[in-house]
Amino acid sequence: MARKIIEQSEKLEVLYHIDRYVPFDGKICDHLCIANEEYLEAIQRIVETKLSDIVSNSIIQDNGFFCGAGNSYVFIKSNGNVAFCPTMPEDFLGGNLKKESLKDIWENSVFFKRMRNVNCKYFSECSLSHVCKGGCRSRSTFLYGSIDVEDLQSGKLMYKMTGITSLPLEKILKEEL
Incomplete structure (x- = not known):
C-alpha cells in the first residue's frame, strides 16, 4: 500500500509525507496499520529516491527526524x-x-x-539518539506501554538509513528473536 501511495504521489508530482498510523484511541486497528517492514521499506525508498536529491546524509545525521510535539507545535x-x-x-x-x-x-x-524532556529510556546511551531523537513518544505509549519506552520502529528505521546500530537496539532485537 505504501509503495502505491509513493508511486502515485511521484507520478502526480505532489509533496507527500509518510507517517505511521498511531492508534490514538487506545485500540490497535490492525487493518489500518502497515507492517514495520513495509513502513521501513517505504521510508528507505524515499531516502534513496527523494531525499538523496535534496539533502545529504550528513544533514539527516546532524538533524535527524524530529517530532515537534510540544516543542515546536501543539x-x-x-x-x-x-x-x-x-x-x-x-x-x-x-x-x-x-x-x-x-x-x-x-x-x-x-x-x-x-x-519536553521525556525521551526513550536508552536515549543517553544510544549512538543513534542524535538521529532519531528517541522516536515517537505517542507510539511508545500506545504500542509499547509507556512514554519512555523505546520506539522500536524508529530505532529500526535509523539503523536501515544509517547502517549504524546501537547497543540498546542490539539488545532489543536479540530479545525479539
Missing part, C-alpha cells in the same frame, strides 16, 4: 484543551484556552516543561 482541541500531541490520550494536556493564554500554557505549563 494541538488545540475543539474544547480549548491544549495537547502535547493529537494522538496522545486525554491526560496529556498542558492547559485550556478558556482558562489561560496559549503563550502562558506554552511557556509555563508544568506539563509541557516536563514532557
